[in-house]
Structure formats: structure tokens, C-alpha cells
Amino acid sequence: MPMFNFTIAPSAVAQVHDALSCLARFDENISLEASAQELRISSLNSSRTAYASFIFNATNFFDKYHFSTSSRSSGREPPKTWACKLQNRALLSIFKKRQVDNKEKENSVERCDFELQAGADETECRLVIRLYCRFSVIKTYRLTYESAEVLHATFDKQGSPHTWTVSARTLRDVVEYFGPKTEHVDWSLHDDKVTFTSYTDKIQVGREIIRQPTHTSVTLNHQDFDECKIEQDLHISIPVKDFRSIVAHADTMKANVKTAYSRGHRPAQITYGSGGLTAEFTLMTKGTSSTVADSSRAATPAQGLSVRPTSRSTASSLAPSALRTTQSDVVAAAEANGNGLVPTPSHDVGQPAKPKLLNAPSASTSAPPASVNPDSLFFPAAEDNDQQWDPQNFDDEPDMVTWDNTGARSFDPSAISARRSRAAEDGRALFGSALEDRRSGPFEIAPTQRLSQIKGIFD
Amino acid sequence: MRFKSRIKSVTIFEKVCASLASLNPIAWCRLTEDDVQFTVIPDKGTQCWSRLQLETIFDKYICQSASEKNTINLEIPLQALSRALKSASNATDVWIKLTKRDNVPMLSLTIHSSTYVGNNSVVTAEPITDEFGEFDVDIDLNDPAFGGAGYGQHRERQTVITQDIPVKVLHPSDVGGLHEPKLREPDIHIYMPGLAQVKSISDRFTKLATATTVSTSAKNAPRLEMSANMYGALKIAVKTDALSISSLWTNLLNPDLDATQFEGGEQAVRDHPSTRMKELGGPDGQNEAGWAKVRIDAKDWSRVLSVGRVSNRVIGCIIDDMALIMYCWIGNQDDDEESCLTYYISSFSA
Numbered sequence: 138m139p140m141f142n143f144t145i146a147p148s149a150v151a152q153v154h155d156a157l158s159c160l161a162r163f164d165e166n167i168s169l170e171a172s173a174q175e176l177r178i179s180s181l182n183s184s185r186t187a188y189a190s191f192i193f194n195a196t197n198f199f200d201k202y203h204f205s206t207s208s209r210s211s212g213r214e215p216p217k218t219w220a221c222k223l224q225n226r227a228l229l230s231i232f233k234k235r236q237v238d239n240k241e242k243e244n245s246v247e248r249c250d251f252e253l254q255a256g257a258d259e260t261e262c263r264l265v266i267r268l269y270c271r272f273s274v275i276k277t278y279r280l281t282y283e284s285a286e287v288l289h290a291t292f293d294k295q296g297s298p299h300t301w302t303v304s305a306r307t308l309r310d311v312v313e314y315f316g317p318k319t320e321h322v323d324w325s326l327h328d329d330k331v332t333f334t335s336y337t338d339k340i341q342v343g344r345e346i347i348r349q350p351t352h353t354s355v356t357l358n359h360q361d362f363d364e365c366k367i368e369q370d371l372h373i374s375i376p377v378k379d380f381r382s383i384v385a386h387a388d389t390m391k392a393n394v395k396t397a398y399s400r401g402h403r404p405a406q407i408t409y410g411s412g413g414l415t416a417e418f419t420l421m422t423k424g425t426s427s428t429v430a431d432s433s434r435a436a437t438p439a440q441g442l443s444v445r446p447t448s449r450s451t452a453s454s455l456a457p458s459a460l461r462t463t464q465s466d467v468v469a470a471a472e473a474n475g476n477g478l479v480p481t482p483s484h485d486v487g488q489p490a491k492p493k494l495l496n497a498p499s500a501s502t503s504a505p506p507a508s509v510n511p512d513s514l515f516f517p518a519a520e521d522n523d524q525q526w527d528p529q530n531f532d533d534e535p536d537m538v539t540w541d542n543t544g545a546r547s548f549d550p551s552a553i554s555a556r557r558s559r560a561a562e563d564g565r566a567l568f569g570s571a572l573e574d575r576r577s578g579p580f581e582i583a584p585t586q587r588l589s590q591i592k593g594i595f596d
Numbered sequence: 597m598r599f600k601s602r603i604k605s606v607t608i609f610e611k612v613c614a615s616l617a618s619l620n621p622i623a624w625c626r627l628t629e630d631d632v633q634f635t636v637i638p639d640k641g642t643q644c645w646s647r648l649q650l651e652t653i654f655d656k657y658i659c660q661s662a663s664e665k666n667t668i669n670l671e672i673p674l675q676a677l678s679r680a681l682k683s684a685s686n687a688t689d690v691w692i693k694l695t696k697r698d699n700v701p702m703l704s705l706t707i708h709s710s711t712y713v714g715n716n717s718v719v720t721a722e723p724i725t726d727e728f729g730e731f732d733v734d735i736d737l738n739d740p741a742f743g744g745a746g747y748g749q750h751r752e753r754q755t756v757i758t759q760d761i762p763v764k765v766l767h768p769s770d771v772g773g774l775h776e777p778k779l780r781e782p783d784i785h786i787y788m789p790g791l792a793q794v795k796s797i798s799d800r801f802t803k804l805a806t807a808t809t810v811s812t813s814a815k816n817a818p819r820l821e822m823s824a825n826m827y828g829a830l831k832i833a834v835k836t837d838a839l840s841i842s843s844l845w846t847n848l849l850n851p852d853l854d855a856t857q858f859e860g861g862e863q864a865v866r867d868h869p870s871t872r873m874k875e876l877g878g879p880d881g882q883n884e885a886g887w888a889k890v891r892i893d894a895k896d897w898s899r900v901l902s903v904g905r906v907s908n909r910v911i912g913c914i915i916d917d918m919a920l921i922m923y924c925w926i927g928n929q930d931d932d933e934e935s936c937l938t939y940y941i942s943s944f945s946a
Contacts, residue, residue, distance in 0.1 A: 349762045350676075358754055528618045
């Protein structure tokens with residue numbers, strides 16, 4: 138049975154959170170794969186056109202990391218990796234950003250332990266995550282998981298001669314110009330200038346034509362790139378939604394983003410990393426002819442993005458896929474039995490089972506429609522006091538009226554209680570104690586009862 | 597048909613579009629050799645007719661067509677245009693032109709922007725102006741004595757952005773039937789108080805009215821009462837079954853009528869409804885008869901007040917029980933020909 142546990146610092150918890158929320162934009166499930174060298178968290182989207190993975194290096198990223206397998210169970214060679222699948226939601230709710238950000242808050246995390254309980258003597262297999270917070274509060278989460286065959290996207294680095302590397306900040310500036318509702322981002326080099334274009338294939342007709350999303354192209358000098366070895370006028374495009382997710386995460390890491398590809402309808406790979414964390418995205422591309430405008434007819438089912446199983450989990454008891462999290466403030470010290478690297482047989486990622494080619498059906502055409510929310514997680518709407526001029530949306534806001542205009546959105550309980558008590562006084566004047574009695578019950582009369590209704594009782 | 601111009605004032609243009617966009621997603625834009633008009637006519641609610649002088653926004657303006665006065669009529673998506681202009685807010689040079697791509701007419705914005713790039717940090721290159729005039733940022737940042745290690749990697753990044761917004765070209769016959777509303781002379785005209793105040797108070801009243809009204813059917817949509825007199829007083833009020841609140845501004849200005857603007861000259865001013873309303877106000881101006889009142893849709897009003905982002909000189913004209921007309925001026929008061937957005941807000945019966 139594999140022994141697997143690690144400990145991470147608060148800053149790393151934040152990084153795990155960022156990685157998980159980036160993966161959440163690809164698929165709702167994530168796969169964990171642990172080996173002695175690294176922990177890999179990855180997602181493959183449902184149409185199998187995009188594979189996103191984060192590789193946490195065992196020596197650099199973790200405070201403590203231990204992974205070992207025992208060959209007790211049978212004669213055959215123990216597997217060198219352990220893998221499972223679980224819902225991203227479950228982990229995201231544990232690695233919350235605010236727990237790390239607010240250093241002053243009592244629930245801020247000081248340490249995080251992760252442990253796999255899959256020993257032969259255990260009755261049920263669980264992933265146990267303990268968050269050690271201030272004031273000796275310990276939050277323990279016990280997650281069930283599903284052992285699974287994890288698919289990796291294969292990418293032919295040698296066969297992908299075109300590469301460019303640029304800072305995430307530059308890409309973020311580019312992405313910010315893109316309007317909402319476009320589907321693809323295309324890039325190409327022409328006369329020492331690299332142009333990123335966001336566009337959509339959907340052609341509206343008649344009156345609808347002005348609802349077509351804005352077509353945006355951003356041209357950068359090729360000197361703005363750290364490296365730019367790409368063929369002139371070779372157009373290639375990926376879903377703009379994926380591009381945004383990647384750029385947003387890369388920007389949080391302040392990394393330099395490297396992209397490698399060969400040609401349209403073959404996978405492209407985007408990588409970046411720092412501080413023991415490497416991000417790797419393999420995406421199916423769409424080829425476009427020299428004019429982006431003609432792209433609509435260029436889409437053919439892609440063949441290239443293949444996935445292969447790399448590991449087979451050996452967890453003995455298959456936990457039900459339903460996720461159960463428990464939270465208790467058990468004040469108990471967790472065993473920290475992993476202290477760094479434990480020597481294990483060398484692990485060769487390149488070797489396992491023959492690549493099993495899976496055609497990604499209609500990969501390029503069925504790319505998820507880019508319904509990009511500009512107010513989404515990574516792109517907080519630009520702080521702009523111009524928004525004060527936007528019309529109020531009276532329907533969506535709670536019926537709460539507070540006086541403080543600056544904090545109008547914030548909920549102020551004292552305001553209700555003040556209003557309630559005022560209403561109660563008014564009510565008492567009219568009704569005596571009858572109303573008071575009713576108020577104490579669960580079906581209290583709203584303080585905003587209409588005068589016309591009240592008159593009815595008097596008459 | 598040809599239209600091309602440099603945009604001199606991106607911010608004003610962007611704010612005009614954003615203000616109009618709150619009324620309706622689509623506007624009719626009429627480009628002529630004299631001015632640019634944006635007209636928004638929603639299915640229901642307030643109309644806005646605006647006339648922008650070329651020099652308010654444009655520079656090197658070229659507009660040519662076979663129509664009279666080189667008129668080009670376009671239907672444009674305001675949100676997309678506003679968004680595209682927003683992306684040009686830090687630009688060094690912005691051009692707009694009418695083009696075609698795939699046989700779809702486009703308003704194409706070409707935005708040149710330059711950014712100073714450091715090590716993953718960016719300082720936008722905006723011309724820094726102080727009392728000594730233009731301060732050349734480039735020289736200092738490239739000076740090794742100034743920078744040291746941290747500044748060594750600074751350099752300028754030139755970016756060209758094009759934003760193509762699909763538009764529809766309208767035939768003159770498509771827009772021939774659209775006419776600006778014609779209304780009688782107003783009873784009251786008054787300089788509005790700061791729209792930020794008006795907006796926050798109106799919005800609060802609307803919230804209170806919504807919160808104290810049981811059903812939110814269209815019949816019960818909150819209405820605000822706005823009234824004013826010729827003695828510098830303006831009142832906004834809301835009444836529901838549960839409450840009655842009002843805010844009163846005093847000491848506002850009632851602009852004088854310019855006799856040269858009327859056909860009848862001085863006599864027309866003497867016969868003007870506002871002169872009568874002034875008399876009705878009594879010696880101290882406090883008489884109730886001197887007030888004119890409209891009842892306006894509160895949510896619609898909130899959308900209208902979006903114009904506060906671009907205009908701070910607003911005259912409200914009240915035709916008792918009929919309509920409120922808001923003239924929102926853009927730019928300097930001294931200009932003879934001014935850019936103006938005119939809102940026609942109709943009054944509801946009680």
C-alpha cells in the first residue's frame with residue numbers, strides 16, 4: 138500500500154488554490170498522481186481537447202513530502218505511482234484563498250497536512266487534509282476518492298519547432314483587450330510583429346449582425362518576446378476561454394509563458410513554472426489560413442491529441458464516488474511521518490504502457506463555446522468609479538436600505554434591526570400587544586405591511 | 597461612402613457611449629460633415645437625442661457619401677463601441693474608420709499604445725504634464741544613473757490594437773421616419789443640482805419604494821415625483837402606502853431666457869409659460885401654484901442619470917404633468933456651438 142503524505146506552508150496553500158481554480162475552468166474533476174518525485178494534479182476536459190496539469194516538485198514545493206510503496210501485498214512489483222480522481226469542488230472548498238490572505242483573521246492557516254489513509258489495516262480509504270489554523274484550531278477534512286486510470290496528453294516536443302516565450306504580464310495585457318463572447322484566439326508572426334486576434338466563427342445574418350462579438354487584434358513587436366522562433370504567417374488558434382484561464386494563472390505566478398506547437402490541428406503546449414511548481418497545458422489547436430476571416434471552413438476533426446494511461450491506482454477499497462467532507466476542530470497533532478525524500482526505485486515517466494491513441498472527436502470544432510465572464514475569478518472588473526453611473530439594478534439587490542452610500546453593497550444588520558424596532562414601535566401604537574405577540578412567533582409580520590391592509594382589520 | 601477620423605477625446609466618446617448604452621443596446625448614429633448625432637430610441641422609456649460637435653471628440657475628420665451633407669447613417673452596438681473605446685483609454689493615438697470585412701461593415705478602431713515594461717511590472721506611458729510642461733519620461737527611465745538594477749530592463753512596448761465592431765449601414769429611408777419629439781415650451785427650467793447627488797438620492801428612494809411595496813408588478817413600478825419652481829427649488833419625492841419622503845434643493849439657478857432665440861423676441865419671453873409660473877410663485881416664490889410636477893419611472897430615471905459621468909451642466913425643463921426634458925451639455929461653456937445630449941422623459945399619470 139502506498140504511503141503518501143505531505144506538509145505545505147500557507148503560501149503554498151494559496152498556490153494550490155490558484156492551481157485548483159485554474160483547473161476548475163477545464164473540468165469539474167481532477168486527478169491526483171503521486172510519485173516519489175512529484176505530485177501532479179491534472180484535468181482533462183470533457184471533449185478531450187484540453188489537458189491541464191500542475192506538477193508540484195517533491196523537493197522544492199513542499200515542506201515535507203513522503204511517498205513510498207510497500208511490496209508486502211503480493212509478489213509482483215509495486216506500482217511506482219498512486220493515482221486517484223476526485224471532484225475539484227471538494228478540494229477548492231478546503232483550499233480557500235481567504236484563509237490564506239487574511240493573516241489577521243482567526244481562521245488563517247498556519248500549516249496544511251495531507252495524508253493518504255489507505256493502509257491494509259484501515260477500514261476505509263480516505264484522503265485526510267488537516268488545516269492548522271491560529272489559536273490551535275485544526276480543521277480536518279476526510280475525503281473519499283475514486284481510484285482511477287489517469288490520462289495524460291502526449292505531446293511531441295521534438296516535432297513542435299515553433300516556440301515563443303513571453304512574460305505572463307504581457308499576455309495579460311493582450312487578453313484584457315479581448316471582448317467578451319469571442320471563441321478563439323489566433324496568433325501569427327508577420328514582419329517581426331506578432332498578432333493575437335480574438336474572433337468568432339459564428340456569422341450572424343440580417344439584423345443580428347451587429348450582435349456579433351468585436352473582433353480584436355493586438356500586435357506586439359517581436360522584441361517584446363523573450364524568445365520567438367515561429368514561422369512567418371503560420372496561423373494557429375486555441376479557444377480563447379482556455380487561453381484566458383492559462384494567462385490569468387500564469388500572471389499570478391509572474392512567470393514566463395512558453396508555447397510550443399507545430400501546425401494547426403496538432404496539439405500545442407503551454408508551459409511555465411517557478412518555485413517547484415510547473416504548469417503544463419496541452420491544447421488542441423485549430424489551423425487557420427492566412428486570413429483569419431476564412432477560418433470557418435478550415436476546421437476538420439483533429440487527430441493529434443492523444444491520451445495515454447500512465448498509472449493504475451491500486452487502492453484496495455474503492456471508495457464511493459460521492460464526496461463526504463467532515464470538519465471538526467479536533468485538537469490533535471497529526472503524525473508527520475514524512476520527512477523529505479525517501480529513496481524509492483527510480484521512476485520513469487516516459488516508459489509506461491504503450492500510448493493508447495484516442496481520437497479526440499471533432500476536437501477543433503467542438504471546442505467549448507467561449508462564454509467568458511469578464512467579471513470572473515481572475516479578472517476582477519477594473520476598479521473604476523465610473524461604475525457609480527451605471528443604472529442601479531433594483532431587482533437583484535436585497536430589499537435592504539442602508540444609509541452609508543459607500544458601503545451600499547455591504548449588509549448592515551443594525552440597519553434592519555433599527556428598521557424593525559421602528560416598525561415595531563409604530564405597530565405597538567396601532568395594535569397594542571397583539572402585534573407584539575405575533576412578532577415573536579416565527580411568522581412575524583413584515584415591518585413593511587401596507588397601511589391599506591392594516592385598515593382592513595380595524596373596520 | 598467614407599468615414600475616417602482621429603479620436604481626440606477618447607474618454608468623452610467612451611462616456612457618451614456608456615451613458616447611452618444604459619438606455620438601449622443599439623443606437624442610430626448619423627455622421628455628417630457638420631456634426632455627429634447619436635440617437636437612442638428604446639421600445640419604451642426615455643429617448644435620447646444627442647448632437648456632438650466634431651471638435652468635442654474628433655480631429656482630422658473625413659466623412660463622405662452620396663447623400664446630402666455627406667451623411668452616413670449607421671446602427672451601432674453601443675456596448676461594444678464603449679468597451680472598445682475603454683480599451684483605448686491609455687492610448688497614444690486612436691483612429692476610427694468605416695471598413696468592410698467579409699462584406700460586413702465594421703467600425704474599426706486602431707489604437708496605438710505604448711507601455712513601459714519592466715520585469716513583470718508595467719508603467720503605462722501617459723504624458724506627464726506639470727507646470728514645466730511635458731516631462732519626457734523616456735529619457736529618465738533609460739538613464740542608467742537614474743535606474744540602477746531595478747530599472748535596467750525598462751523599455752517601451754509598442755502595441756497596436758484593432759477593434760472591429762460590426763455595424764449596420766442604414767439607408768436614408770430607414771431613418772426618414774424618425775423625428776425628435778416636439779413639445780410645447782416648458783413651464784419650468786432649472787439648473788439641476790450635481791447629478792451624483794440626484795442619483796444617489798433617487799436610487800435610495802427607489803430602493804425604499806421597492807422595499808415597501810408588496811408586489812413588483814409593472815403596475816406598481818416605483819415612480820418618483822419631480823417638481824420645481826422658478827425660484828431655484830427642486831424637489832424629488834416618493835410616495836407609497838407605507839412612506840412618503842422628499843428631498844428639496846434650494847438656491848438653484850433658473851437660467852434666463854434669451855430673447856434672440858425666440859421668434860417673437862421680448863414679447864415671446866413675456867408670454868412664455870415660465871414667466872407665468874414665476875408670477876404664480878407669489879412674492880416670495882413659495883406659492884404652490886408656481887410648481888410644475890412630473891411623475892417619472894424610477895428605474896428609467898436611474899438609467900438616464902447615467903449621463904452624469906459625462907456631463908455636469910444639466911438643465912431640466914418641466915412641462916407640468918407631461919414631460920421632463922434634460923439638456924446635458926458636454927465641454928466648455930464658452931463654446932458657441934456646444935455638444936449636448938437631450939433626454940425626453942415622459943410623465944406618468946398619478
